[in-house]
Amino acid sequence: MWVESEARDYSLDGLSEDAWIKLFMRGAFIGPAKQDKANTRTNQIAKQQYTSSKGSPILAKTLGSIFRYTEVSQWQEVVDALSSYSDVRHSQHFKLMRLQNLSTIPARLALYSSLCNLGWYDYFREDFMHMMITEDLMPQQSFDAKKMYDLAEKIRFDFATTDYYLTTRIGQDSTRIPKQCCHLCLLVDSDSDDASTFPTALSVGGTNRLRTLILLTDEWMVRRGKRCQIIEIPAAMFTNLVHLRILHLSHCRIRELPNTTAKLVSLRYLNLSYTETQALPKHLSNLQNLKILNLAHCEEFRRLPGWIDEFKKLLILKLAYCHKLQMLPESITALTNLLELDVECCQWLVKLPDDLDSMKKLTMLNVDKCVSLTRLSHGIGQLTNLQKLSVHATTDSLASVILELQSLVNLKELRLKKLDGLSSVKDAQALKLKDKIFLKYLALCWEWWNTEVELVTNASLLHEQILEDLRPSLALKNLEIVSYMGKKLPSWLACQEGYLRHLTEIKLVNLRKCERLPPLGQLPGLETVEISGMDSISAVDDAFYGDGDGGTFPRLNSLVFSEMPMLERWLKAKGEGATFPKVWTLTLIQCPKFKELHVRPSTRIYTISLWLNNDKLLTSGFVGWQNLEGVGELEISGCEEMRCLPPGIKHLESLYRLQISRCNSLISLPDWLAELKSLVSLSVRDCAMLSFVPERLKQSPYFRMRIEGCPKLEL
Structure with missing residues (x-):
């Protein structure tokens, strides 16, 4: 596939210095004569740039090309121009040549x-x-x-902004859109009145070359559930933009599209997610080239039209979180090119069409959290190309789920929710997960809504027996176990003669009764670990590291401990091997008793995120800050009880970025922050009580300070 070839060409980890210089030379010279005249000078230039380039082949080719198209007598001028940039990739010379070196x-x-x-x-x-x-x-x-x-x-x-592609801020500087513009992104970062309409330039004659129109809402607005205030599209706009192929209108308040949408006969992609759209008008059936239709999170959307089969080229249909959607028309089964159908959390969806088995190309079906869905459609087991399936199995539908899953031998991703309905080990064995040799992602989720379930004496034992028999195949790369009530984890989760050697990510969530951490340190391929809601765990110890002598977590780059109410100590491994040699990010969320961190990672941690209401963190009694001296970024978020920053931050000698958000009791920033020599960026956001920032921080010439959403602060 081309994906693999392009990745080989442009995503190599880095060349040796000799190989990099040879590639640079090949890009710089047309013939041997020119090479002889300037060989010494170019060697010096190449050696200077090698270290900063990290051996990147595309940088070697691009930098070499800059000199290829420049007379030798002018090379020194180019060198001087490139030297004025801390990173040559920001130079105009580089930007112009890079496009020529990319396919x-x-x-x-x-x-x-x-x-x-x-x-x-x-x-x-x-x-x-x-x-x-x-x-x-x-x-x-x-x-x-x-x-x-x-x-x-x-x-x-x-x-650089050009007439061909343009990113502009709606309501402010978007009055002029060049006639030559083919790709346009309109940024929305405010819900004020001046960001409530499309630029008039899009509705006038002459701006008809546009192929891409993206309305992009600020991520901070999205996280807060806000939408931009655009409520309609001028009819004249679509009359003018007849060559449009991509239309992204997510997170606005549009209820319906104008009749002129029918003129967008070249449209391939339509995104109306998070809008107030209620239905698709008939004139949209003219969009014969549409490949992707995204209506996710349209909470007012009620009905998919019967003419949906007019979209004969449709590949992806997203209807997730359309809460009022109750039925899918039978005509949807005529979409024979459909690859993905997503109806996740369509809670009132009663049934799926009976003839889904006619959609032979379907590779992804997501019916997760469709609580009104009583059964899977008969024949889903005949979808031989199905690779991704997510299903919320009710007690009534569990028998059909087990029956259909047995024949889906090509599954690569499987999410099974509400496994409480499995009443015996035979049910688990009937799923035959170990025989699905292509299965790479597996999510096994129970529901634990009623604490009285704990009183059932055999509930924990039944969970243990069932999970033991849900043993996956050797190919597994990602595993999630959620709301499991057993006291111990299955034997297959421990490293046994290389079993699960391909596992790269594991998430263990709400395992409230588990008494020990699993020995994940011995799984050689693990890159991401998230452990949350294990109420009984008081220490991270050798139970977590395992018995291996060759080091622990050799490839781990991200580790999260979350909602661990009894966790107090994090001990180092007893072995002599390197601990966390590649860890990149460490996140601790709501561990209120945590007080001792004895682990000193053998490599520099790039980012630590703390979401802790923990008074011990603020005292000298907390053990561990000195073990984190190599941390580069520190994020402190949602610490509602924190009135001042932990003094232990003084030990973070390499800290260059500090982010503080939603700490509503924080009153002031300490003066000693100015003494952190490596600190170059300080960001404070949404701290309601913050009222004081020391003058030394305000006047420091060494770092950027950004403060937002702190109403009591006057800078």
């Missing part, structure tokens, strides 16, 4: 990721992926979304 697909990926501010808007990731699919920049089936996102991030760079 068509990576160049367009870079353009779109920059246009969409992908580095800043993480919530936009899935939408970005879908847009790339509609533009044939990513494969439509079986693509590795994470790999493609990483590739887009690796090759992304900041484009």
Whole structure:
């Protein structure tokens, strides 16, 4: 696949110095004669740039090309110009040449990721992926979304604003949109009146080359559940934008699209998620080229029209969280090219169409949390291409779920919710998870709504027996276990002769009765661990590290401990091996008794996030700050009881970024923050009682300070 070839070309970890310089030279010279004249000078330039480039091959080719198209006599001028930038990638020379060194697909990926501010808007990731699919920049089936996102991030760079692609702020500086503009992103960062309409320039003649129109709401507004105040689209706008292929209108208050939408015959992608849309008007049936339709979180949406089969090219249909949706029309089964159908949390959805088995290309079906759904459609087991299935199994529907799952041999992702309905070990064995050799993601979720269940003497034992028999295949990479009531975890979770050697991520959530942590330190491939709601655990000890002698958690880069009410101590491993040699982020959330951190990671932790209401953290009695001296970023969030910053932060000698948010009892910032020599960025947000910032912090020339949502503070 092209995905793999592009990743090899542009995402290598780094070349050796000799290989990098050779690639640089090959990019810089047209012929041997030119190379002989300037060999010494270019060698010096190449060696200077190698370290900062981290061996990146695309940087070698691009920097070399800058000199290829420059006369040798002018090379020194180019060197001087590049030297004026702390990072040569910000120079205009580099930006111009980089596009020429990227093949068509990576160049367009870079353009779109920059246009969409992908580095800043993480919530936009899935939408970005879908847009790339509609533009044939990513494969439509079986693509590795994470790999493609990483590739887009690796090759992304900041484009200078041009007449061809433009990012502008709606309501402020969007009055002029060039006639040549083909790709436009309108940023919304305010719900004020001046951000309530589309620019008039989009409705006048001459601006008809636009292929992409993205309305992008500020992520902070999205997190707060706010929407922009645009409530309608001028009819003249779509009359003018007849070449539009991508239309993203998420998080606005639009209720219906104008009749002129029918003129958008080239439209491939339509996103109306989080809008007030109630129905799809008949004139939308003209959109014969539509590939992706996103109506997720349209809480007023009631009915999918019977003419939905007019969208014959539709690949992805998202209806998740359309709470008032009750039925899907039988005509949906005529969408024979459909790959994904998502009706997650459509809580009033009563049934699925009976002939879903005719949708042979369907690879993803998400019917999670559809609590009114009494059964799966007969024949789902015949969807031989189905790779992702998420189902909320009720007691009544469990028998049909087990029956259908037995024949889905190609499943790669499976989410099973409400496993409380499994009443015997035979039910678990009938699922035959160990025989699904392609299964890479597995979520096993119970529900624990009634604490009286704990009084049932055999409930814990039954959970243990069932989980033991839900043993997955060797191919598993991601595992979630949620609301399990057993006292011990299954034997297959321990490292047994390389079993689960491919596991990279594990989440254990609300395991309230578990008495021991699992020995995850011995799983060689683990990169992400999240443990939450284990009420009985008081210490992280050798039960967590395991018995291995070759080091613990050799590849782990992210570790989260959350909602651990009894956790007090985090002990270091007894062995001599390196502990957490690659850990990148550490997050502690609501561990109110935590007081001792004896682990000193063998590598520098990049980010620590603390969401703790813990008075011990503020005293000298807390043991551990000195073990975190290499931390680069510290985030303190949601610490409602914290009135002042922990003095132990003084030990963080490498700290360069400090973020504080939603600490509503914080009154002042300490003067000693100015003494942290590495600190270059301080961000404080939504701290209601903050009223004092020392003058030394205000006047410090060494770091940026940003304070928002602190009403008592006057800077």
